Amino acid sequence: SGGAGEIEKLALQVPATQWDALQLLQSLGFRVNPNRQICQSAADVQAYYNEWATKRAQLSYLTDGVVVKLNDFVLQQQLGFTQKFPRWAVALKYPAEEVPTVLENVSFQVGRTGAVTPVAELRPVQLAGTTVARATLHNADRLAELDIHRGDTVIVRKAGEIIPEVVRVLAELRPEDATNVTMPTRCPECDSPLVKPEGEAVTRCINSSCPAIVQGAISHWTRRDALDIEGLGEKWVKQLVEQGLVESVADLYSLTVESLLPLDRMGQQLAQKLVDAIAASKARPWASVLYGLGIRHVGTVNAKTLAQHFLTVEDLSTASPDEIATVHTIGPEIAQSVAQWFQVPANQTLIARLAQAKLQLAATPEEQAQAAAAGPLAGKTLVLTGTLPTLTRPEATKLIEAAGGKVTSSVSKATDYLVAGEKAGSKLTKAEGLGVIILSEAELLTLIT
Template sequence: MAQASGMDGRQGTLPLAGAHNSQRDAKRLRELRELLHKAAHAYYVLDRPIMADEIYDQLYQELLDLERQYPEWITPDSPTQRVGGAPSQEFLSIAHPTPLYSLDNAFDPADMQSWQDRWQKLWPGELPADLYICELKIDGLALNLFYEQGMLVWAATRGDGVTGEEITANVRTIRTIPLRLQTSQPPAQVEIRGEAFLPQPVFLQLNQERQERGEPAFANPRNAAAGTLRQLDPRIVAQRRLDFFAYGVGSGLDLTSQQETLKLLSQWGFRTNSHSQVCPDLSAVQKYYQIWDKKRQELPYGTDGVAVKINALAMQAELGFTQKSPRWAIAWKFPAETGVATVVGVTVQVGRTGVLTPVAALTPVRLAGTQVTRATLHNAQRIDELNLHIGDRVVVRKAGDIIPEVVQVLGELRPGDAPAYYLPSHCPECGEPVVQTEQEAATRCVNRRCPGIVREQINHWASRDALDIRGLGGKAAQKLVSLGWVTTVADLYDLTEARLASLERWGAKSAANLITALDQSRQQSWPRVLYGLGVRHVGAGTAALLATHFPSATAVQAASLEELCAIVGIGPEIAQAVQVWFADAENQALLARLQQAGLQLSHDPVAPTTGTLSGKILVLTGSLPNLTRPQAKALIERAGGKVGASVTSRTAYVVVGAEAGAKLERAVALGVPLLSEAELVALAGEG
């Protein structure tokens, strides 16, 4: 007999070959287990997913169906018998006092009806009017928080449901997780369950910053949240502004319903999702599901389905658990935001800093309500990781407003004659050799006269956050560059209405409108001009910050590396990029031409009489990682605030650093909001 050995030594018997279709099914079962084990290890332990969630769900369901058909084949090491993956070895392991279970998945009304039929067989009693409660299933990382006498003692990831990774220092940086429960009569011990997540705007900004540094983007907010909480430096976690929704407790509280649990969690100071709803039956559940399937893109956080739970805790206790899931709850997943398409070709886009971005041309696939025919491949390193061939069947992902990307190649479906794809060694726009340094994953064209670079620089210069030049960009920029009329943004201000009107399909009105828009751009502020110059790593916020400290291009050019780094929010990488750009002779010539054209390359900064901290009293305690006390005090005062000597009921915030003392304890006792250095900088509008 063929044997499949379990992790604890027990064995499940697989059939002899030739018994009907069982040999084929047994082979498939082994394949599925191996695939799912690899995928789970990559996802939970390595934080490097190798398989889209929807593909995993399909394979898992196939394995589950096989094991239901052949229950004698089930072994203890089957993925269906596990709650989750092993914790990372980089953190200490900690045992959960009560296990954390994962939810089974439903994908359509028939699945929901089957789930209801299963649990109703075990419940002979009457059904309450408030039978179900629906909650949005947040796309993040499950956490277990342990409190003693109301104080947070430790925090851990779900891990395998029995043992998790102890990440208390990182969790303490999440401001929606209270360090002390807001109650005068806390339980002696209590576990709080919830989901840590990265808000969508923060996620998009984080990915933009990573791409500007030539680093691979996070695949989705959940991976970003997981990667953040596994950082060994809590300061990095604090800067990424994670959020948290609490949704449950471990055990031991005298509560009657999940609805009451959510209310109590809110009273204790936790953030709970405001969109939960009690439903009397599956028909009402389906209406809730349909509403949020349409509205979920409006939310500032990711959600991949609806968690449907029996509301009464007594019923939950009676129904209990299977080995891996509660019988009284299920996750009704939203339609897939991934799909499978065929790669029919690859084009390479050249960005304003010369970065080459490969983009796969695809057979049409519908994702998140739109038809997708193109998806980014990020860079040469990502292409190598994917082992991409033209003609491959690939998994494509699109979450929210994120650009579609290829996340997996289905190598087993590759045609035999499919050629491998490699990023070109020469720029597709200008034909010059491209370069790649060891410091970054990006491949670049370094020819500053490259038409692709110039075109994207014009698009950036004309963008809304920069000079906001209506009618310039896209096809107009392409035309002006292809004719050779514009080789730098300064050439735009040499254009005349008559010359533009001579272009095919332009006409007098279009030409006049563009000249008017160019004239208006001369009045845009110095911070906007600085952003429009396209200095590497300098976004709109950083440009405004630089302009606050250096009121002219001349002042920026004269600034030393030390002076640049002294600004809160300007790190060595940004400072060096700024210094290199302003020291370049051609860039200095560009600035001279822009000044001659009437652009605003300076301003007179006025000290604000009001600001984001106007009228507020802040108290400092402990040693901040980057700011000295005088620097922090000046930062607060620039934003209109005042620094207090002691914590009182009038204190708006307490800024907490390392080795904080009695002021922190006083702040916690009074319920005064706490800020990290990074949050202070952001709140003051200087980061």
């Protein structure tokens, strides 16, 4: 209500530094941390860090470190961000709080990937503001390293101030009747033999029908950032698996109200809600379905990236590891994992069943048009000639089309790029005569990524 003059006055107060921004926010009535400090050197940062190592216990909230930020906004903008974090800020963590307690037992949990994780069952103890009664023991290698026994006194801390873990064993306090803990050789859920692949730390159950694996896969599928099936929580998933109603996520789409009614505490109205929620999940986008499949190393970010590049499940399932690895932020390990997943016959059957159930296994026409229009080769015409070092002609064509380009068979004045490999023939000569830009395979990959 103050008019243009007041707006102009506010515009002149736009802060140039982090410190000025905090000062402005405070003057406007916002709560900001009163313990902030400008540091002129690394020594000042170290002194501040050391000071709060003990003083943080006096705060009314828990803190596990201090954050150091570049003050100048221009420098912040120049440094930018990684995929997840700013390059202009760093967290300096304090050593995690450690407390002793007694290991009463060890249980073994089987996750949705078949990974078997030993879990310490502890005498409850207060740690970093919460009561801790369970802690991870990670894997077989860690068990052997700790030489842990039931009845041992152990030191526990929270990894990253979140996940409780056993740090070490106080062997000198070990009771005489303590029994050694080792990894089981058979799955605690389905009794199948466990395997520990060479070069990996994780022990796995490889029985795809293992109830724990099936239950984990379905629970993952129902998550909000996957298929978002409201109301289908773990207790219902467990019953569905135990009753033999569901053996894969595809089975969810065959459930009826009548098939759900025999479940414990299930009524007509609730059964109808679950069936409706499952049906509604068919509208979830291709990226959510890809994430829901639970492919190793494919989280929500990678699923979205892959779905934007490979616009249909057919494109992705037929892509080679090298082709997948050309996608920005997708490394060789992720690419290999994705390619291997689609080579498994059971997974191919799953995709076929999901397609039959009418789930979204491709980008919508609007999304495909947007992807093409926004691609680095949008509106460009390319011609391929010769033998490329790593890509086949169909693979190169897919990459170009996914980047918004069009591939034609002959060179003309309308050709923007000629991608030339070994033994390029008359097309190369004609392109050079027309002044068409010549690309190698490496230059093409650089252009589209």
